[in-house]
Amino acid sequence: MRLVLVGGSLRKASLNTKFLRHLAKTLEGRGHSVVPFTGEALRLPLYDADLPGAPAAVTALQAGLLEAGALVIVSPEYNAGIPGHLKNAVDWVSTLEKSPWGGLPVLLCSASPGAFGGARGMLSWRATLANMGAFVFPGSVNVPHADKNLDEEGAPTEARTVSSLNHTLDAFLDFAAKLRA
Ligand SMILES: Cc1cc2nc3c(=O)[nH]c(=O)nc-3n(C[C@H](O)[C@H](O)[C@H](O)COP(=O)(O)O)c2cc1C
Numbered sequence: 001m002r003l004v005l006v007g008g009s010l011r012k013a014s015l016n017t018k019f020l021r022h023l024a025k026t027l028e029g030r031g032h033s034v035v036p037f038t039g040e041a042l043r044l045p046l047y048d049a050d051l052p053g054a055p056a057a058v059t060a061l062q063a064g065l066l067e068a069g070a071l072v073i074v075s076p077e078y079n080a081g082i083p084g085h086l087k088n089a090v091d092w093v094s095t096l097e098k099s100p101w102g103g104l105p106v107l108l109c110s111a112s113p114g115a116f117g118g119a120r121g122m123l124s125w126r127a128t129l130a131n132m133g134a135f136v137f138p139g140s141v142n143v144p145h146a147d148k149n150l151d152e153e154g155a156p157t158e159a160r161t162v163s164s165l166n167h168t169l170d171a172f173l174d175f176a177a178k179l180r181a
Contacts, residue, residue, distance in 0.1 A: 001032050001176060004064045007074030007109070008038045010085055015111045015146040016118075020074040022154035023109065026169065027072075035064050037089075047091045058092040065093065065100030070176035071134075074109045077121030082128065094132060101132035105176035107168070109141040111150065117142030117161075137175050139168045 005024055008017030017038050024034045037060075044057055054062075065071060076083050082090075093100065108125050110118025119142040129136050141164055143149055149158045156162050 001069040001173070001180070002035065002067060003027055003032055003070050003072055004035045004037065004068040005072045005074065006037045006042070006061070006089070007072075007076075007086070008042070009076050009083060010039065010043055012039075014039075014076070015113070015143075015150060016074045016076050018150055018154035019109065019111045019143055019146065019156075020072075020154070022150075022156075023072060023074065023169075025153070030173075032173075035068070037061055037064065042085055042089055044085070044089055044092060047088055047095065049095075054092060054096060058089070059096070061089060062093050062096050062098070062100055065104065066098065068100070068104070069180050070105040070107070070172075072107045072109060073125065074111070075118065075121060075125060077110055077112055077114075077116075077118035080120040081124040082121060087128070090128060090132075099132065101129070101134045103179070104134045105172070105179050106134045106136045107140070107172040107176075108136060109143075111143035111146035113145060113147040115144050117144035117146065135179060137168075137172045139171060141165050141168050 008014040112118040
């Protein structure tokens with residue numbers, strides 16, 4: 001399956017970007033193709049209806065999502081919600097004529113130095129994505145204490161997180177394949 005991976009913060013040392021890279025490697029190792037949107041690809045101007053049109057980075061994201069079998073979002077949690085740059089990216093894409101969101105299977109992931117691993121931010125994501133008709137998988141992968149619980153390559157080191165990741169990824173890929181069959 002072709003999966004788009006969107007996430008991380010804009011800073012270079014983003015834990016979420018690091019984890020996203022590990023997910024990309026894992027998915028590729030299982031024979032899937034992966035198209036990542038991270039870092040500078042997500043540094044977009046704030047949505048403004050007065051701008052003459054969508055920036056090229058927004059239409060590139062839209063095109064990636066239209067071709068995707070499934071989407072994995074790896075999102076930091078800011079004040080128990082969606083970070084501004086990611087919400088802005090979703091808002092931009094939602095203004096375009098051809099929507100990629102309807103029926104799109106989505107897995108939500110997060111990493112945080114905190115004890116909940118960014119899990120509270122998932123609720124905001126679920127509300128936003130449901131509004132656009134995406135099929136958000138019921139489970140999610142949240143990496144707590146991510147400043148200590150990710151190795152150099154972004155792989156979780158804590159047994160409970162590793163097990164949650166493997167189990168949730170298997171179940172999500174099955175869910176996405178059934179939805180797309
Ligand atoms: C504005 C702001 C709000 C934050 N709010 C939360 C929060 O609600 N929950 C949490 O676990 N971490 C919170 N954090 C800490 C982030 O989880 C932490 O900075 C994390 O490393 C950000 O992700 P990144 O490493 O991918 O940049 C917040 C950080 C910022 C800058």
